[in-house]
Amino acid sequence: MSQTTPPAAAHPVPPPIASTAVRATRRAWRRSAREALGAYAFVAPFMILFVALLVIPLGYAGYLSLFREQLVGGSVFAGLDNYRQALDDPLFRDGVLRMARFLLLQVPVMLGAALFFALALDSGRLRFARLIRLGIFIPYAIPSVIAALMWGYLYGPDFGPFAQLARGVGLDAPGFLTPHWILASLGNIVTWEFIGYNMIILFAALQSVPPALYEAAAVDGAGALRVAWHIKIPAIRQALMLCVIFSVIGTFQLFNEPQLLSTIAPQAISTSYTPNMYAYTLVFTNQEVNYSSAVSFLLGAVIVVVSYSVQLASHRRIRRS
Amino acid sequence: MTSHTASVRRPSNLLTLLMLACLVYFLLPLLWLVVSATKNNGSLFSTFGLWFGGGFDLFGNLHDVFTYNDGIYGRWLLNTALYAGVSAVGSAFLAALGGYAFAKFRFPGRNLLFGLVLGSIMVPSTVLTIPTYLLFSKIGLVNTPLAVIVPMLISPFGLYLMRVYADSAVPDSLIDAARVDGAGPFRTFWQVGFRLLLPGFVTVLLFQLVASWNNYFLPLIMLNNPKLYPVTIGLAQWQAQAGGLGGAHALFSIVITGSLVSILPLVAAFLLLQRYWQGGLATGSVKD
8 A cells, every 4th residue: 555655645745747757667666676575574573483383383283184103003194084083083073062052052141241241331321330341351361270260169069159158058059060060160161251351342342333323313212222232233243243253263172161170070071071172182191193183173174164154144144134 | 412422421320230230240259269368278168258257367378379389389470471471572573563564565475474364363272282282392392481482472363453453553654754754664663653553562462461371271281390380380280289189178278379369460460551452452353
């Protein structure tokens, strides 16, 4: 963009006469070559590390996933055998399905609440708005390790306050860490951690919606809820989409929270509870590096496919309406 | 009507009460953490978790945290500060340089490279971390500070944010003016561009700081020398010891107090730098 805008835009000078036009284009060409060189120098540090830390490891993982370690003969080419095995592997499939269930249950709750809070903040009808915004956001600054630790203690049957309260009124301690409830308990931790982050993104988007868009509606007598539903939410669709995509990526990669809770709830959380935990176990417990690479790649494929489907579905709905 | 109509509307008590009730949910675990850090192991079990009781042992607990295992906790905190500090500054700087170039220069391959970087946001960290570990172990980087710093120097989302930010914050006319004055691209960046990019830079810095301060998966894989652990790994290990053995209960109060200490720096950073992260996020989410 910059070399198409002549410097004259900034420094008004008399228009150039025709005879200097040729020299000017040559100078412009030389300048754009120099500019390209400068640009490469700017992006080179990032791109070199990008290749070293993203492209090469990814290629290496892809390469590894095509081989198989054998007792006799070492590493042999196996084609897509590892992928075939992973697709048939109940441990991997169960992990992916568990995360899909988590996605369907937790993400709507988290994003729904984040959207509600953002709309409430944006409505300008809150007292203590700054305090509330900060308080909801603060969990984002807490490491997921600490969050899982805290909630683990809170859920716990020993000195968790919920268990204490239940015992106080003569009930059994609630089974937050039992196989039946563990997915919901994990969902609560993740929701607690990330509502604030999503709320801030949505709130920032709402703040940049031009007020003219909804003031007319308000004058016409539309209530706050109708303004929110028909004007504000459609106006921040892109920010919502960003939140959805990030949630999809985060959910399928779930690792820290279940891994930490598994030390206090080993019956409820197996070493293959999430696909990411499974890939980790495969490498560091089973020493199956090749198979683990295939599992990770398939997980990546699931994430890409789900993210694109979500985007596609939302585009289609926009076009229809 | 002015654009500030929304902010002068009459406050709603009902909505305020509802939001304050929700706030309890977000602050409850933190209240529990603060309360529990004042208790010794006996009181943790014998008093109600959400209120003080059984004596005030915060200072005793702090002393225990910083002396247990020959005072390794202090070392963990320093490790975390080092890893997070270096990778946050480094990645924010690389993102600023790259984002500025993508926003302000035309060059062959620009869209292709940027598309590549954007697409990589979707690559799951496991797919990368495990092969990176295998490659690092071949060149002897595993179990060194670099093993957890270098992979965090690249932030594709940071680059994206900086590009969007540079698009709106650095006017082309200023760059052109600097060029007419004879400044090369680097001098222009330092004297004009970077100053205007500063709020975006601080945002990316802060978020990368959180990402590496809170990182668990990467150091878990890369490090097995307890002296090199960041505080997240160290606490997780203490917690595993506390929960695993019936006789190791003395560790609970140490883990809890250690957790409280470890979250204070980031909470403070977010409170002090509010202006930056709130403004910076706005740019990233609004313009696509």
